[in-house]
Structure formats: structure tokens, C-alpha cells
Amino acid sequence: MSYSTSHRIPPGPGQESVWDYPRPPRVEDTSKHIEVIFNGVVIADTRRAKRILETSHPPTYYLPPEDVRLKEFFKPVSNMKSSYCEWKGIANYYTVEVNGKRAENAAWYYLKPTEPQFSSIKDHIAIYASQMDECRVDGERIISQPGEFYGGWITKDIVGPFKGESGTMGW
Numbered sequence: 001m002s003y004s005t006s007h008r009i010p011p012g013p014g015q016e017s018v019w020d021y022p023r024p025p026r027v028e029d030t031s032k033h034i035e036v037i038f039n040g041v042v043i044a045d046t047r048r049a050k051r052i053l054e055t056s057h058p059p060t061y062y063l064p065p066e067d068v069r070l071k072e073f074f075k076p077v078s079n080m081k082s083s084y085c086e087w088k089g090i091a092n093y094y095t096v097e098v099n100g101k102r103a104e105n106a107a108w109y110y111l112k113p114t115e116p117q118f119s120s121i122k123d124h125i126a127i128y129a130s131q132m133d134e135c136r137v138d139g140e141r142i143i144s145q146p147g148e149f150y151g152g153w154i155t156k157d158i159v160g161p162f163k164g165e166s167g168t169m170g171w
Contacts, residue, residue: 009159017159018056024087025054027062027120034061036068036127037134039098044068050121056163056171058145058152061137062124065109070125073098074107081105088121089114096131103131108151126151 011017030051036044046067051059068074074094081093094107107127113119128151129135129144136142137155145152147164154162163171 007161009161011159015157015159018054018058018162019160021053021055021057023055024115024117025052025057027052027118030061032138033136034063035134035136036063036129036132037136038073038096038103038132039101040133041073041098042069043073043096043098043132044125044127050124052121056160056168057150058154058158058160058162060126060151061153062109062121062126065123065125068125070094074125077105083108085114087113087115088118094125096127103128106131129153 008017008019027050030049031047034044034046034049035042044063044067046063048064048067050062052062053059073096075097077093077095083091085091088110089112091108091110093105096103096106107125109123109125110121113122129142134141135153137153140155143154145154145162145164150164
């Protein structure tokens with residue numbers, strides 16, 4: 001199924017359309033308050049995140065490692081799971097474990113981003129919201145991007161349709 005511009009949801013006041021985001025993607029700083037809760041514990045809390053904006057995707061937030069409780073709750077995956085992005089390079093994964101509850105391959109980071117414009121996300125942590133109890137942007141509980149592969153976070157100020165929904169693999 002191919003995308004038709006007639007399916008684009010027009011953004012309202014104060015909203016962004018993922019169809020106005022660029023490809024290749026863009027990195028931008030954000031001072032929005034980002035919180036991640038897993039098994040009742042705040043495992044990340046920052047106002048210094050970066051967000052990646054890419055056509056058809058809700059923003060993916062990358063959190064500075066010093067604002068994530070890495071040593072306490074994030075374990076590098078033992079199976080050396082990785083994935084590849086043509087712009088960001090090889091992603092390495094973490095399993096998150098808090099008080100006996102585990103989320104396998106729930107976060108990822110880039111040691112050596114491929115393209116210079118992504119060097120600012122080196123070592124920053126992105127988290128699959130679908131595997132967490134709750135993720136918030138400026139206090140708003142987000143909705144995770146549909147699909148098993150993508151890690152975007154949907155807030156009320158972001159409109160789609162979004163890649164990852166049924167029938168979007170060909171976009």
C-alpha cells in the first residue's frame with residue numbers, strides 16, 4: 001500500500017505533522033521535560049533531550065546518559081543485538097531491569113553515528129515507550145509509535161498518519 005497525501009492529517013494550531021518532517025532526518029535539541037517510568041521507578045528524567053524528526057515518524061527522543069539511571073537499571077544485551085540505520089549507524093541495545101521486572105532490548109544507543117549531523121546523539125539513550133510503564137513529555141503521557149521496530153513517541157501536538165500502523169510497511 002502506498003501513501004496518499006489525501007490521508008495526511010492537517011495539523012491544528014500548535015501541532016506538527018510528521019509529513020512536514022525531513023528525510024534524511026533532522027536532530028534538534030529540546031528543553032521539554034522527559035520522564036520514563038518502569039516498574040514504578042523513574043529511570044530517566046531530563047530537560048536536555050534531543051529529538052529526531054523524520055518523515056512519517058513521530059519524534060524519537062534521545063536522552064543524555066547522565067540523565068538516565070544507566071548503571072542501576074540498564075544492562076547491555078548479552079546476545080549483542082544490533083540494528084543499522086543508514087544515517088545513524090549501528091544501534092546497540094540495553095535490557096532494562098528494575099526490582100526483578102525486565103524489558104528486553106528496551107533501549108538503544110549509537111556509539112559511532114555514521115553521518116556527522118548525528119554526532120550529537122552519540123551515547124544518548126532512546127527508549128521504546130511500549131515496553132515502559134509510562135513515558136511523559138512535559139507531563140503528558142505519550143502513546144508509543146505503532147509497530148515493533150519504531151521508537152517514536154506520540155503526543156497531542158503530533159499528527160500523522162504514522163509509519164508502523166497497519167498497511168504502512170511500503171511507505
